[in-house]
Amino acid sequence: MTTNASSPAKTGKVYLVGAGPGDPGLITLRGKYLLEHAEVVVYDYLANPKLLGYAPKSAQLIYAGKKGGGLHAFTQEGINRLLVDHARQGKMVVRLKGGDPFIFGRGGEEIEELAAEGIDFEVVPGVTSATAAATYAGIPITHREYTASVAFVTGHEDPAKESSNISWEKLATGAGTIVIYMGIKTLPAITRQLIDHGRSPDTPVAVVRWASTPQQRSVVGTLATICEVVQQADIKPPALIIVGEVVKLRATIDWFEKRPLFGRRIVVTRTREQASDLVAQLEEQGAEVLEHATIHIEPMDDYRIVDAAIAEIGSYRWLLFTSINAVVYFFRRLFALGHDSRLLSTISIAVVGKATADELGKYGLKADLMPDTFTGEGLAEALLRTGIQDSRVLLPRALRASEMLPEMLTDAGAQVTIAPVYRNVPPPGPKEELRDQLLAGSIDAITFTSSSTVTHFLALIDATGGDAPRRLLDGVTIAAIGPVTAETIREHGLPVDIQPERYTINDMVRAIVAHYRDTARLAD
Ligand code: SAH
Numbered sequence: 001m002t003t004n005a006s007s008p009a010k011t012g013k014v015y016l017v018g019a020g021p022g023d024p025g026l027i028t029l030r031g032k033y034l035l036e037h038a039e040v041v042v043y044d045y046l047a048n049p050k051l052l053g054y055a056p057k058s059a060q061l062i063y064a065g066k067k068g069g070g071l072h073a074f075t076q077e078g079i080n081r082l083l084v085d086h087a088r089q090g091k092m093v094v095r096l097k098g099g100d101p102f103i104f105g106r107g108g109e110e111i112e113e114l115a116a117e118g119i120d121f122e123v124v125p126g127v128t129s130a131t132a133a134a135t136y137a138g139i140p141i142t143h144r145e146y147t148a149s150v151a152f153v154t155g156h157e158d159p160a161k162e163s164s165n166i167s168w169e170k171l172a173t174g175a176g177t178i179v180i181y182m183g184i185k186t187l188p189a190i191t192r193q194l195i196d197h198g199r200s201p202d203t204p205v206a207v208v209r210w211a212s213t214p215q216q217r218s219v220v221g222t223l224a225t226i227c228e229v230v231q232q233a234d235i236k237p238p239a240l241i242i243v244g245e246v247v248k249l250r251a252t253i254d255w256f257e258k259r260p261l262f263g264r265r266i267v268v269t270r271t272r273e274q275a276s277d278l279v280a281q282l283e284e285q286g287a288e289v290l291e292h293a294t295i296h297i298e299p300m301d302d303y304r305i306v307d308a309a310i311a312e313i314g315s316y317r318w319l320l321f322t323s324i325n326a327v328v329y330f331f332r333r334l335f336a337l338g339h340d341s342r343l344l345s346t347i348s349i350a351v352v353g354k355a356t357a358d359e360l361g362k363y364g365l366k367a368d369l370m371p372d373t374f375t376g377e378g379l380a381e382a383l384l385r386t387g388i389q390d391s392r393v394l395l396p397r398a399l400r401a402s403e404m405l406p407e408m409l410t411d412a413g414a415q416v417t418i419a420p421v422y423r424n425v426p427p428p429g430p431k432e433e434l435r436d437q438l439l440a441g442s443i444d445a446i447t448f449t450s451s452s453t454v455t456h457f458l459a460l461i462d463a464t465g466g467d468a469p470r471r472l473l474d475g476v477t478i479a480a481i482g483p484v485t486a487e488t489i490r491e492h493g494l495p496v497d498i499q500p501e502r503y504t505i506n507d508m509v510r511a512i513v514a515h516y517r518d519t520a521r522l523a524d
Pocket residue numbers: 021022046068097098099100101102103104105127128129130133180181182183208209210211212237238239240
């Protein structure tokens with residue numbers, strides 16, 4: 001038997017882990033570590049499914065969602081049974097629950113059951129939705145000038161019922177700030193109880209839905225008005241109600257919903273391996289990003305051309321990289337042949353742009369040439385100025401790619417070896433969801449970072465049948481990283497709404513932010 005030193009549990013054990021309120025970044029390091037080592041994950045409706053990505057591929061993922069009022073996937077007894085059974089089989093089980101497991105999460109009951117059955121357990125706290133909702137709505141739940149106490153209450157019980165466990169009479173004026181979970185349905189009774197027991201009807205109230213996620217929505221009113229406000233805004237669970245003078249501070253502290261791209265849903269088309277930088281930067285500005293792979297990169301079956309070139313690398317004057325993938329796959333092959341970067345000590349290296357240069361840097365190499373214009377044509381022109389007649393030029397690249405660069409160099413008398421090191425193939429997986437979102441008009445913008453993302457994306461949505469791609473993209477803001485990509489978009493009869501002056505991800509994000517700032521200004 002082999003032992004795995006990193007596995008925290010040999011015999012079965014259940015870890016009750018708080019997933020945090022919604023933003024996957026708000027899970028604890030301990031929670032993430034345990035997910036990474038889980039064999040079974042039993043997760044809730046309120047735990048962000050993105051967190052499941054931390055679990056090993058081999059882990060069994062079980063949805064035990066209980067949606068307020070809706071269909072229960074499992075009864076509480078069923079969930080308890082599930083945890084016990086898997087632990088008995090010697091499994092490392094993570095029970096992932098929204099927010100904090102011990103705050104209105106029935107975590108106590110689950111642990112009692114495990115204890116009764118003699119099963120090992122551990123509990124990891126989480127950021128509870130009450131503090132997250134307040135923070136992300138710009139409301140400090142305590143503040144020296146307003147309140148020194150805060151109460152967390154469930155609104156799940158009907159506050160009007162005689163035998164309520166909650167003493168609304170004491171609570172109404174007993175706690176400065178009152179945060180109510182699960183209270184949307186009973187909001188009219190809650191506000192009535194608080195007012196009847198002496199809290200001023202003018203007390204500010206905020207209601208925050210899907211706190212800390214791109215879907216967050218907040219509304220503000222008073223104890224007297226909030227029911228109507230919530231009804232008009234059609235706020236549904238899950239939401240939290242925050243009652244108290246501190247709600248006034250939102251006027252100055254609100255930050256999350258004020259981020260430049262908050263509320264914008266942006267599709268990032270990418271190759272499977274790339275664009276995490278673009279995604280991260282757009283999310284940083286508040287956007288909800290939907291990643292769509294348009295191309296899937298695969299290795300070649302046959303490396304004969306590049307192998308032959310590597311064998312006589314000393315006879316080449318230039319090595320050209322026009323994409324990150326070309327760098328990645330060229331070096332993969334170089335290393336597979338038993339070489340390292342020193343083999344390239346005599347050859348000059350040219351890259352098409354900064355991202356490619358940065359990738360090259362990871363191999364300890366600096367580009368000798370990078371054109372001012374980050375295009376294949378720009379690269380060709382810059383090379384021609386160096387005088388490349390009769391020089392041998394090695395161009396590792398995709399199997400199918402634009403022939404412009406090699407043709408321009410060949411015309412100028414260079415001997416170009418085109419060495420395919422990877423292939424682009426259509427991505428696996430369903431496309432209907434994206435098409436439905438486009439049809440529903442729920443996509444604000446779409447970004448393209450290369451001509452191939454344009455053609456592949458259009459082929460993708462076209463392949464789902466029905467409406468022509470042009471109609472599907474009607475009203476969607478289209479962003480292109482540079483002139484070549486923009487040209488491809490126009491060739492397909494689509495407009496280009498955003499195009500940065502410099503062709504970098506940073507500039508692209510800046511241009512998108514500026515676009516929406518201007519749109520907002522026009523709307524004012
Ligand atoms: N254990 C959880 C609470 C579970 S009770 C925690 O610590 O947060 C479920 C209630 O939590 C919901 O009805 C809602 O009132 C609140 N809630 C959970 N996540 C929320 C979110 N992202 N935004 C607003 N309310 C949330």
